[in-house]
Amino acid sequence: MLNNKADTIEDYILKQLSEKQEGSVELKRTELADKISCAPSQISYVLSTRFTHERGFIVESRRGMGGYIRITIVEDTALEKKLMYEDMINKINPDTPFEGIKSRLDFLLANKFITRREAEIIAQITANFYRSEKISAVERAKLIRSIFVTLANIT
Numbered sequence: 001m002l003n004n005k006a007d008t009i010e011d012y013i014l015k016q017l018s019e020k021q022e023g024s025v026e027l028k029r030t031e032l033a034d035k036i037s038c039a040p041s042q043i044s045y046v047l048s049t050r051f052t053h054e055r056g057f058i059v060e061s062r063r064g065m066g067g068y069i070r071i072t073i074v075e076d077t078a079l080e081k082k083l084m085y086e087d088m089i090n091k092i093n094p095d096t097p098f099e100g101i102k103s104r105l106d107f108l109l110a111n112k113f114i115t116r117r118e119a120e121i122i123a124q125i126t127a128n129f130y131r132s133e134k135i136s137a138v139e140r141a142k143l144i145r146s147i148f149v150t151l152a153n154i155t
Contacts, residue, residue, distance in 0.1 A: 088104050
């Protein structure tokens with residue numbers, strides 16, 4: 001089963017953020033909606049529910065012809081880190097594709113929550129979970145969540 005549009009939008013934005021060194025990305029709502037094949041209102045919904053200050057983001061929006069959305073990662077405090085990890089952990093379910101896990105790892109790496117070595121090791125382990133015929137999707141999600149719980153506790 002594929003993840004829903006909100007997850008797709010979130011994963012896309014997180015990937016864009018992970019590719020930027022500044023911890024900020026500017027997007028055009030209509031261009032993003034066209035790229036993901038969704039309504040601009042779905043972009044607004046994701047921004048207002050998943051990219052909140054409580055989750056470690058600042059969203060600035062300017063409407064009109066030259067309008068944009070700027071999403072910035074807030075300076076990390078212990079509470080913000082905790083909320084960010086909780087959010088990631090809660091979104092890992094049996095239907096989460098490997099690309100969704102990889103996107104989260106890329107985000108953590110880009111924001112220096114984990115090292116390149118840690119990201120590569122975790123990516124390899126999770127890839128093996130996805131390839132294994134002996135691990136059910138439910139067990140796989142539980143194992144991957146436990147990795148992220150460990151990261152949250154040591155970061």
